[in-house]
Amino acid sequence: MTLFRGTFLDTPDNPFTGGTLRVATDAALLVEDGVITARGTYSELRNAHPAERVVDLTGGLVLPGFVDTHVHFPQIRAVGGMGMPLLEWLDKYALPEEARMADPAYASSVADEFVRGLAAAGTTSALVFGAHFAEAVDTLFTAASRVGLRITSGLVVSDRILRDDLLTTPERAYTESLALASRWHGVGRNRYAVTPRFSLSCTDELLATCHNVLEEIPGALFTSHLNENEAEIATVAELFGGSDYVSTYEKHGLVDHRSVLAHNVHPTDVELKVLGDAGATVAHCPTSNAALGSGLFPLGRHLDHGVRVALGSDVGAGTGFSLLKEGLQAYFCQQLMGDHGHPLTSAHLLRLATTAGAEALGLADQVGDLSVGKRFDAQLLRPADGSPLAVGVAHADDYEEVLARVFTLGTPADIRAVWIDGQLLDDSSLEVG
Numbered sequence: 001m002t003l004f005r006g007t008f009l010d011t012p013d014n015p016f017t018g019g020t021l022r023v024a025t026d027a028a029l030l031v032e033d034g035v036i037t038a039r040g041t042y043s044e045l046r047n048a049h050p051a052e053r054v055v056d057l058t059g060g061l062v063l064p065g066f067v068d069t070h071v072h073f074p075q076i077r078a079v080g081g082m083g084m085p086l087l088e089w090l091d092k093y094a095l096p097e098e099a100r101m102a103d104p105a106y107a108s109s110v111a112d113e114f115v116r117g118l119a120a121a122g123t124t125s126a127l128v129f130g131a132h133f134a135e136a137v138d139t140l141f142t143a144a145s146r147v148g149l150r151i152t153s154g155l156v157v158s159d160r161i162l163r164d165d166l167l168t169t170p171e172r173a174y175t176e177s178l179a180l181a182s183r184w185h186g187v188g189r190n191r192y193a194v195t196p197r198f199s200l201s202c203t204d205e206l207l208a209t210c211h212n213v214l215e216e217i218p219g220a221l222f223t224s225h226l227n228e229n230e231a232e233i234a235t236v237a238e239l240f241g242g243s244d245y246v247s248t249y250e251k252h253g254l255v256d257h258r259s260v261l262a263h264n265v266h267p268t269d270v271e272l273k274v275l276g277d278a279g280a281t282v283a284h285c286p287t288s289n290a291a292l293g294s295g296l297f298p299l300g301r302h303l304d305h306g307v308r309v310a311l312g313s314d315v316g317a318g319t320g321f322s323l324l325k326e327g328l329q330a331y332f333c334q335q336l337m338g339d340h341g342h343p344l345t346s347a348h349l350l351r352l353a354t355t356a357g358a359e360a361l362g363l364a365d366q367v368g369d370l371s372v373g374k375r376f377d378a379q380l381l382r383p384a385d386g387s388p389l390a391v392g393v394a395h396a397d398d399y400e401e402v403l404a405r406v407f408t409l410g411t412p413a414d415i416r417a418v419w420i421d422g423q424l425l426d427d428s429s430l431e432v433g
């Protein structure tokens with residue numbers, strides 16, 4: 001057993017429905033076998049457990065580990081492409097790099113960079129878009145297992161329009177997906193996600209196969225892209241006989257509480273109703289939406305329809321692994337929408353980056369906040385002395401303001417330690433900023 005002592009911030013009471021930021025100063029959490037078994041003031045818990053080891057984190061801020069609900073493992077070397085909208089960016093920038101994943105040795109070094117980047121950003125759980133090559137997906141699960149991250153991922157499948165070397169067939173997709181799931185789903189902290197790239201690159205036959213695979217893997221998730229870019233949406237409508245984008249998945253039984261669909265910048269109200277009724281989640285990827293010029297995310301309309309929303313970094317169209325940066329960009333986006341924007345506080349941003357993500361991934365009973373009964377997945381933020389963030393934190397009036405400054409000025413360099421199941425991740429996983 002270990003007592004973690006410090007200042008803990010989290011959002012078990014949903015700020016989107018009237019809850020507020022939970023703040024515990026000079027507090028302690030008792031962690032046994034990775035699970036938080038008691039919470040209280042430090043003196044209370046210390047008196048009750050005088051012999052336990054104390055990890056003293058005072059002087060920093062302890063937040064739940066972040067949950068990234070949409071990030072592409074093969075794209076870490078493709079961050080920073082400028083000047084292109086989605087379809088051109090895919091063709092010229094992202095997909096040539098994804099094709100290199102055919103080489104397992106290349107994929108393995110990218111997988112190492114990727115998991116280190118996630119951990120260094122304070123991300124402890126992620127729904128990861130895998131690669132089009134089964135062996136490359138193996139290398140991702142292997143690397144994630146080495147670091148100890150909570151990863152849900154799978155084989156990305158497509159059978160039309162993309163470059164030939166990224167295409168598969170429904171039969172091969174079925175066999176390879178189930179083989180990967182049998183190796184990794186439920187093994188350690190790994191789980192499987194059925195992952196057609198987007199309906200633009202998938203025939204009805206392939207999407208029907210995706211449903212069959214999903215039904216064969218109890219506890220698996222479904223993830224894809226949705227309504228990201230206007231040219232993409234128009235092409236999907238042409239390919240599917242005028243149907244809306246959500247229907248292309250929904251008609252194959254792919255829209256329910258297991259579904260995490262990225263972007264949804266341009267939904268119709270009908271689509272939002274389907275998503276809300278189904279209990280599906282939209283992964284909001286704000287830096288990606290800005291970088292590719294995809295548009296401004298209608299968060300208020302999602303909330304009005306009861307659609308669950310969480311955050312995704314969408315590396316490599318997104319600009320890095322930090323969910324602090326995504327939170328800030330989510331805030332900017334709503335500000336830029338004026339009267340149509342949904343006002344966001346720092347507590348909303350923390351909720352989006354933690355508990356909302358845990359709910360999306362079906363992990364809310366385990367992670368997302370630091371309540372008794374949850375696993376201790378956490379990160380320590382401590383800015384360098386004299387840095388603008390340290391100055392801002394020192395002069396904030398309350399912890400909502402502290403957290404606003406963290407989202408505004410914080411970077412992976414401020415994250416000093418990360419724990420999963422109460423275990424400190426290896427220093428080596430924290431070297432990359």
Ligand code: GUN
Pocket residue numbers: 072086090094197198225228288314317
């Ligand atoms: N739609 C299909 N593939 C992709 C991708 O790799 N990134 C983004 N942002 N959108 C996509």
Ligand code: ZN
Pocket residue numbers: 070072129225262314
């Ligand atoms: Zn994406």
